[in-house]
Amino acid sequence: MKQNIIETHGLNYHFGKRQILQNLELRVPRGSVYGFLGPNGAGKSTTIRILLGLLPVPEGKVLVHGLELKNNRLDILRQTGALIEMPTLYRHLSGYDNLEMTRRMIGAPKKRLQEVLEITGLTADAGRKTKEYSLGMSQRLGIALALLPDPELLILDEPTNGLDPSGIREVRNLISSLNKDFGKTIFLSSHLLSEIEKTATELAIIDKGATLYQGSLKDLYAHTFQPAILQLRTSNAAIAVQILTDHQYQLLDSEHDKLVVRLAGREQAASINRLLVENGVDVYHLSTETQHLEDFFLRMTTKEPVMALSA
Template sequence: MITIEVIEMKEHMIIQTTDLVKSFKGKAAVNGINLSIQKGEIYGFLGPNGSGKTTTIRMLLGLMKPTSGAIELFGNDVKRNHLHALQRIGSLVESPSYYAHLTGRENLEAIRKIVKVQKSRIDEVLSIVGLTADANRGVKEYSLGMKQRLGIAAALLGNPELLILDEPTNGLDPSGIHEIRDLIKNMPARYGITVLVSSHLLSEIDQMASKVGIILKGNLIFQDKIEVLRNRAKSQIKLRVQDTDRAKALLLTKGIAVSQENGALYLEENKDEHVTNVIRMLIHNDISVYRVEEERKSLEEIFLELTSGGDLHHVGHSAS
């Protein structure tokens, strides 16, 4: 039974890296990271520019050789046959390549001959990325968002099981970002494609990823489901009262967890009944309550905390 479970887990594991390292002139750009991406996930690979995202992606795609560590794609070590694994992957790294003087369809036709798929596949991918109506227009007339969608269409031509997108919304206007985001969100459920998408913007990853890995200075400092990151944004109740010091002392003697900062009190427990009891207790002891507010850290604030350099440990890790 255990053997069967291990085999099933291996079959569902699309990307697995073990202590993956890439050094340049003795300095690690990627420092022993352990990515874990399962079938059907949209994995948001998040980090500031220069954190090691593109270097990692290049190693996954065989464009760069690791200094040390292992890469498994679709359950197999790539040292045995990286080329076979790459045939199951579509990718868009940095800016898409295209012939500006050709139409969108003609660009895809040129790639189709290389990947050797049926001609009907061109219409399929054009439909997926929403470029059917613009297929016969010259690419030089395309907006930046349309060019990016054409690049994704090219990556999809070979019917990939895994799609790797490096900063796909970079430089796009809000409309273009929305189009790419919706396109990516549909990939697992509608087309059965697992997605690894990198970005330096948490707001983008938050709106499309089911799992997130945060990389900083080559170190993977967080890896887990997006909900785990959201749960770190737990709310606190902020109280402005008449006598902060006396109110704090009173609550502590009653066993209520409370902290004081910038002239305000913060309750760790935020349930309505608890807050009501605290307010009743303060008023009963002749301490006026001026204001009650709920404060919640945004995901952006948590991201900044994690990437400030003071929290370089794995705050969350899941192999699932």
């Protein structure tokens, strides 16, 4: 069994002269929730359309379920469920009929309808016309549609887009449960890092069609997000500055009673505190500032130097 459920090899794509994807290398491990992150226009939707065979790509560039995409489109799609942006719902039909229609097309067993309705929590509303559905319900029905063939892989394109906070939570919980309880691999695209952060185990950050980061979310945290900066308020700033510089600490800023010091590790915060107190300076305020993933993402995609990486 292949370990990666999706692989792209030097994937390029362009519309006319405009290059959309540049040598995109994706490795999506089986069983993961894979966050596919990038600002609007980064090429996320194009990538997803390629993975689903909606856009033509040359042979050998894309492997899904270990199969070459170009020659195995139907076999791949049979094991893949997808929700692309807004779900395709026929508004004049009930939720049940919408599911029934796709069920007929793919030839899934009839009992699967009740199962997916239950998983997505829509059993009670199945008889209502989908034009009466809230955005969150529509989105969950879209996921129910994607789940009909009981696929191993789910591809969800911006599934929380446009939802209110409770809708976002519903969808997020559903995604986590699909991964943990049903063992689905989930390829989840978003332009919101906060979304990916809460559900993903693996992460790729892309911009302008190229991969900027790919790996596990844990590694990203471990290497990038050490507490980097310490803010201090003391009874005597002048003496504090003197003490800290004497002990080779790198002072970034001092303003009135406030000091900003660069840290190499968490334990240095404690040492600085002890040092100051032992030298008769009272410490009123002591806080470490972690660089947020959001800042990191913004800097990365706007090509500013990433501060924490150099620390």
